[in-house]
Amino acid sequence: MTAFTLPGFDLEAFVAHTLAEDLGDTWPGGGRDVTSESVIPADARFAGVMDSRDAVTVCGLPIAAAFIRKLDPSATIELLVSEGSAVAPGAPLMRIEGAARALLTAERSALNTVQHLTGIATMTRAYVAAMGDTHAKLLDTRKTIPGLRVLEKYAVRTGGGHNHRMGLWDAAMIKDNHVAVAGGVGEAVRRALHAGVRDVICEVDRIDQIEPALAAGATRLLLDNMDPPMLREALACVAKRVPCEASGGVRLDTIAAIAATGVDFISVGRLTQSAPAADIGLDFTPL
Known part of the structure; x- marks a missing residue:
């Protein structure tokens, strides 16, 4: 996978800070995903597909992948569409396989990022078309x-x-x-x-x-x-x-x-x- 870079943006720091916020690193008793640790066996593995429920212009998939790789460097990740692609409802965007606990811990941060950036890209595309x-x-x-x-x-x-x-x-x-x-x-x-x-x-x-x-x-x-x-x-x-x-x-x-x-x-x-x-x-x- 080609490294994702943007001028003025530190992807590694963004991923680390976002995960630390979700895991509660600065809170007493924080620094862990208590749900996944207590419910999911340490050796369990998951496979999953990220998909869109609406017609959208896709944005943020490489950043979502970075969240997953941060917690499971050996995860298999396949980006199924490129950034800026216009996709129909139900379109698969990313296929993932890896450690179950890591995938569940990274899931919300990855989804939040893709949902937000895709929302912006989709609205932008609509305004450009309307012009x-x-x-x-x-x-x-x-x-x-x-x-x-x-x-x-x-x-x-x-x-x-x-x-x-x-x-x-x-x-x-x-x-x-x-x-x-x-x-x-x-x-x-x-x-x-x-x-x-x-x-x-x-x-x-x-x-x-x-x-x-x-x-x-x-x-x-x-x-x-x-x-x-x-x-x-x-x-x-x-x-x-x-x-x-x-x-x-x-x-x-x-x-x-x-x-x-x-x-x-x-x-x-x-x-x-x-x-x-x-x-x-x-x-x-x-x-």
Whole structure:
């Protein structure tokens, strides 16, 4: 199995921390799976299949496999579909064979990860499809679960979306609170550029903010909570001088109209904030 790697993500540490949380390593009397230890013989072996109960876009299988290998390095694991695959209800995703206690202990952590990431990838794929044949790119946001950002943004990419900035460090995003303190859109942009920030995204929610932001040197505009007619007016003012992003209140039933205005990007917080977990199961059979 090819090693799973993501920039900025430590898979080994994630697996160890997640299992330690479930096993209660920091609690008095913790550090063990009392159910499996008391019910399952030490030498028992299981075989099982992870499958999807819904039509989904699969994401997270290599991470699930890492949980199993952490507790049973000799387990046999076969990934039956690749990351980003669109599968039908009932599709088998992974076949596993190994020590029964280890598989049962790893099961919930493995399933939680796949269910969450697959849910994000599936919702992302639906939004991308709803955008239709436009040049707009779907973006995520920083509305992620603390500690899971790299994985959640990976799931967005797996579903066909693109990542916005990874955090507070890789681009400046000037929003209304920054503007209020700085005294205006133009002044806020100038301060960021003067500080040596290369990428300066400026949020505007009024047409009259566009020229001051551009004159100050903003490299991208975030057109916030504008309906399609207002977006078209804003884009006409910008006249392709910088890329433009639509954001705020974007839903599956409105994204097509927003994409059709000609914006370059559409950011959707609910991809990571509100995606429902996929219904994925894992059933074991004693060997």
